[in-house]
Amino acid sequence: xxVTVMRPVEILLVEDSPSDAELMLEALDALxxxxxxxxxxxxxxxxxxxxxxxAYANAPRPDLILLDLNLPRKDGREVLxxxxxxxxxxxxxxxxxxxxxxxxxxxxxxKLHTNCYIVKPMVFKDFLTVVESINYFWFNIAKLPTNFG
Amino acid sequence: MKxxxxxxxxxxxxxxxxNPCPIVEVDLSGEVYYSNPAVERLLPDLTQLDIxxxxxxxxxxxTDTFMRNENEVIIRDVYVGDIxxxxxxxxxxxxxxxxxxGVDITQRxxxxxxxxxxxxxxxRSNKDLEQFANxxxxxxxxxxxxxxxxxxxxxSQLHEQLDEQTRQQFEAAIQASARMEQLITDxxxxxxxxxxxxxxxxxSLEDVLERALxxxxxxxxxxxxxxxxxxLPTLRVDAGQLVQLFQNLLGNAMKFCDNPLPxxxxxxxxxxxxxxxxxxxxxIGIDQQSRERIFQIFQRLHTRNEYLGSGIGLTxxxxxxxxxxxxxxxxxxxxxxxxxxxxxxxxxxxxxx
Numbered sequence: 001x002x003v004t005v006m007r008p009v010e011i012l013l014v015e016d017s018p019s020d021a022e023l024m025l026e027a028l029d030a031l032x033x034x035x036x037x038x039x040x041x042x043x044x045x046x047x048x049x050x051x052x053x054x055a056y057a058n059a060p061r062p063d064l065i066l067l068d069l070n071l072p073r074k075d076g077r078e079v080l081x082x083x084x085x086x087x088x089x090x091x092x093x094x095x096x097x098x099x100x101x102x103x104x105x106x107x108x109x110x111k112l113h114t115n116c117y118i119v120k121p122m123v124f125k126d127f128l129t130v131v132e133s134i135n136y137f138w139f140n141i142a143k144l145p146t147n148f149g
Numbered sequence: 150m151k152x153x154x155x156x157x158x159x160x161x162x163x164x165x166x167x168n169p170c171p172i173v174e175v176d177l178s179g180e181v182y183y184s185n186p187a188v189e190r191l192l193p194d195l196t197q198l199d200i201x202x203x204x205x206x207x208x209x210x211x212t213d214t215f216m217r218n219e220n221e222v223i224i225r226d227v228y229v230g231d232i233x234x235x236x237x238x239x240x241x242x243x244x245x246x247x248x249x250x251g252v253d254i255t256q257r258x259x260x261x262x263x264x265x266x267x268x269x270x271x272x273r274s275n276k277d278l279e280q281f282a283n284x285x286x287x288x289x290x291x292x293x294x295x296x297x298x299x300x301x302x303x304x305s306q307l308h309e310q311l312d313e314q315t316r317q318q319f320e321a322a323i324q325a326s327a328r329m330e331q332l333i334t335d336x337x338x339x340x341x342x343x344x345x346x347x348x349x350x351x352x353s354l355e356d357v358l359e360r361a362l363x364x365x366x367x368x369x370x371x372x373x374x375x376x377x378x379x380x381l382p383t384l385r386v387d388a389g390q391l392v393q394l395f396q397n398l399l400g401n402a403m404k405f406c407d408n409p410l411p412x413x414x415x416x417x418x419x420x421x422x423x424x425x426x427x428x429x430x431x432x433i434g435i436d437q438q439s440r441e442r443i444f445q446i447f448q449r450l451h452t453r454n455e456y457l458g459s460g461i462g463l464t465x466x467x468x469x470x471x472x473x474x475x476x477x478x479x480x481x482x483x484x485x486x487x488x489x490x491x492x493x494x495x496x497x498x499x500x501x502x
Contacts, residue, residue: 019295026302070287099333101292102341102387122294123323124301124329 006117011137012062015039016071023124027131033139036060043074050089054092062092064138067114069098069105077108079135080082083139084113091145093138108119171234171251177212182246189251191232215240216246226254233258275343282340289333297326335353335461342390342468349473352388354381358415359396365403372403374411382424384495390469397462398428398489403488406432423475423494431486440479466491 011028013019021039028035032111036104038059042101049056065083069076076096083089093115098105101119118134121127138144157328165172165185174183191359214221223238254300304311304319311319358378362369371374376399395415400412408431418425437441444467466489470477474494481487 017291017294019298023298025195026306030305051399097292103392122301122327123298124298127298127301128305 005033005047008036010060010066011037011066012028012046013037013039013066014041014043014048014071014076015066015068016041017068020120023127024131026124027128028135029134031127031135033135038058038062042072043076043079046071046079048075050083051090052084057087060066063144064134065092066097066134067094068120069096069100069109077112080109080112080114093142093144095134095138154357170253171249173251174242174246175249175265177215178243178247179208194414199274207274211238211247214339231255251301265300279340279343282293282336286333286337288318290330293326293330293333297323299332300326331375331440332461338393339461339465339468342393342465342472346472347387349385349387349485351383352386352391353364354386355392356397357381357386357391360392361399364392365400368400368403370425372411373409374406374413376415377412378415379417381415382419386473387469390472393430394466394469394491395428397466401462401489402428402430402487403431406430408432420492423492425492428489429486429488434478434483434485435487436483440481444477444481 013021015024025037028037038049040049040107045056046065048054049059049067050062052059053070067076067079071079078096080094080096083092083094090113094113095116095118096109096114097118097120100106106117118130119128165183168185169187171188171191172183172185173181173188175181183216211223214223216261219240219242221240225233225238226233226235228234232253233255235254237250237252240246288300298321300322304316304323308316355357358381362376371476399413403411411431413428413430416429418427444463467477470491475492477489477491479487
């Protein structure tokens with residue numbers, strides 16, 4: 001049976017840098033990924049979005065979360081820990097997408113059960129390659145759980 | 150016979166009389182029975198209260214101690230005015246009196262507190278510096294990333310419409326920014342050597358080398374380098390820092406190489422107080438004047454067109470080796486490759502496994 005995602009994939013991008021968010025949008029556009037990208041700029045908004053609180057009461061449940069680590073208000077590490085401790089949210093794959101090359105951050109992110117850790121490239125061409133790989137692997141190779149509530 | 154005894158007595162009595170340190174004898178109620186001339190000379194205005202003042206708050210516990218065990222000796226540092234005395238208290242059961250011997254240790258105390266103060270100051274300023282470097286590195290990276298991100302985005306969107314010269318100019322701007330990014334990343338790594346130190350643990354350097362090779366896998370493949378190693382020991386070290394050390398030294402060995410067949414060998418030699426490691430390459434080598442200079446920050450021997458780099462890598466190596474109580478140096482002849490040597494101090498050593 002061929003697995004086809006009929007609706008556009010829902011991606012939540014947690015990113016405080018406007019330029020990196022824009023690169024992500026441009027990359028998805030350039031790759032013509034059928035997606036709906038939501039962007040929140042800090043960890044507090046991320047948790048509100050995921051728990052459908054406040055302004056995010058009607059937020060879609062994402063198929064994939066792209067999470068920066070260094071965020072204002074609530075750190076990406078805290079967001080990751082909360083997602084993975086929440087039985088409603090823990091099934092959603094989280095890809096840590098950060099500038100940090102620090103071994104400490106990599107170790108910690110995997111200890112907190114990140115599904116993948118990627119160092120954000122700086123140059124658009126490399127960024128494209130990363131986004132293309134994410135799209136190819138997570139939405140074409142990997143089989144994701146479906147029955148999100 | 151009697152005269153002899155008297156003479157001996159007088160001789161003995163002269164000891165406390167001539168002793169330059171104050172000596173006092175008091176009974177358990179605190180009344181002074183004897184004080185030597187040093188007390189008068191050093192503390193002319195001293196009253197009975199002054200002598201006991203430092204002890205008054207817990208004189209009871211002092212007497213209690215002597216009641217429990219008359220052989221107990223109590224030693225404490227007490228201040229009489231600005232002067233600090235180390236007082237030694239002896240109890241004499243026969244007379245029920247306490248002898249207090251004082252030694253002026255004011256200078257030592259001052260030196261100690263001065264030392265403590267400057268150590269604390271040093272720790273603080275080191276911390277500040279590390280935090281500063283950390284913040285600067287992060288805060289510099291954010292705008293730089295935005296610049297590179299947008300330039301490269303614009304370039305890729307306009308790519309088809311650009312002539313070759315403009316493409317090259319875009320490429321140069323991106324390359325320059327990438328170098329700056331490397332510089333900031335290395336500065337960050339340097340600042341972290343001080344602030345993220347891990348405790349020393351028994352670590353197999355075989356594993357350390359494997360981890361280092363893993364992380365520079367791509368460079369090793371590109372250079373086609375043949376890397377060999379002696380059997381490496383298990384030592385008590387900061388594993389993460391040793392990985393970084395090997396990574397930097399191996400990275401340099403491959404980077405500064407014009408030999409079509411780069412060969413690198415790591416050897417390990419046990420010494421009296423630790424281990425000596427030698428990382429030998431067959432690269433371009435380093436002339437004599439430059440051998441000290443390369444371990445200082447931002448010292449580069451080559452123009453950027455010849456060899457890329459920030460000039461921070463070896464400074465990081467030196468910091469790591471310093472922390473492990475060792476030395477780092479290089480032996481080399483231009484054109485005949487270099488051997489980077491470093492020592493790691495160890496109290497106890499393990500046989501290679």
